[in-house]
Amino acid sequence: MGIIGQAAGLFAVTNIDDILVLALFFAQGAGHKGAARRIATGQYLGFAAVLAVAVAAAFGATFLPEDAIPYLGLLPLALGVKAAVQAWRHRSDPEEEDGSSNGGPKILEVAAVTFANGGDNIGVYVPVFAxxxxxxxxxxxxxxxxxxxxxxxxxxxxATRPVIAKAISRWGHVLLPLVLIGIGLLILIEGGAFGL
Structure with missing residues (x-):
């Protein structure tokens, strides 16, 4: 049970912020057929990509140069800016505020955010795996x-707790872009991208 507990602990510590992002994605997809499936698929695709890179790097076949990892922050940053622009364009349309007209998050959007957010985890996973x-x-x-x-x-x-759901419903169109932009900037800054 020791190594399983260590693995679970390592996963929890390195992915705690994903719960907030997932809650925002679920709130954005609320009421849309297939949204939960797309979110789950995107989460698994993104995290599988993180694992694939970490395992390959642990075996010595590095797919991403270490210097490139901080630039993964550009993915959530771009998605956050896109979400902010959409929220701004549709600020007076209550149906658009929560993303209800677009069917919720797309698989590749969720996967890209998950992968970019997990990019820094690769640096933690590689030595552990090796x-x-x-x-x-x-x-x-x-x-x-x-x-x-x-x-x-x-x-x-x-995302479905009444108090949280109400807050996310009211502010999710603002929170999602802010969280994505924040994650992107954090990855860029912590990794020293662009000399930051």
Whole structure:
């Protein structure tokens, strides 16, 4: 149980911010057929890409140069700016405020945010995977492929709590762009992109 607990702890610590992002995505997709499936698929695609890069890097076949990882912050930053522009354009249309006219988040948008937000996790996962050996890495990857389901359920749970849902419904069109832009800037700044 030791390595499973370590894997679960590492996942939780490195992905805690994903719960807020998922809650915002679920709020944006509320009432749209297939939105939950698209969000879950996007979350898994993005996180699987993070794992693939980390596993490959642990084996020595680095797909992304370490210097490129901070620039992943451009993905959520661009999506946040796009969401902010859409919110601004439709600020007087109450149906548009919560994203209800666009069917909610798209799979690739969720995947891009998840991957970019997990880009800094790659730097944490690689040494852990490399030192865990093949058997240990298999346990970590298995746990890491199960736990996004827990995160998805938690994000959906928070998005459907009456108090939280009301706040997100009222402010989600503002919060989502702010959170995405904040994540993007944080990744860029912490990684030293553009000499920041």
């Amino acid at each position: 030192t865990a050996g093949l058997g240990g890495m298999s346990v970590y990857v298995s746990v890491f492929l199960i736990l996004p389901a827990v995160w998805i359920a938690a994000g959906r749970y928070f």
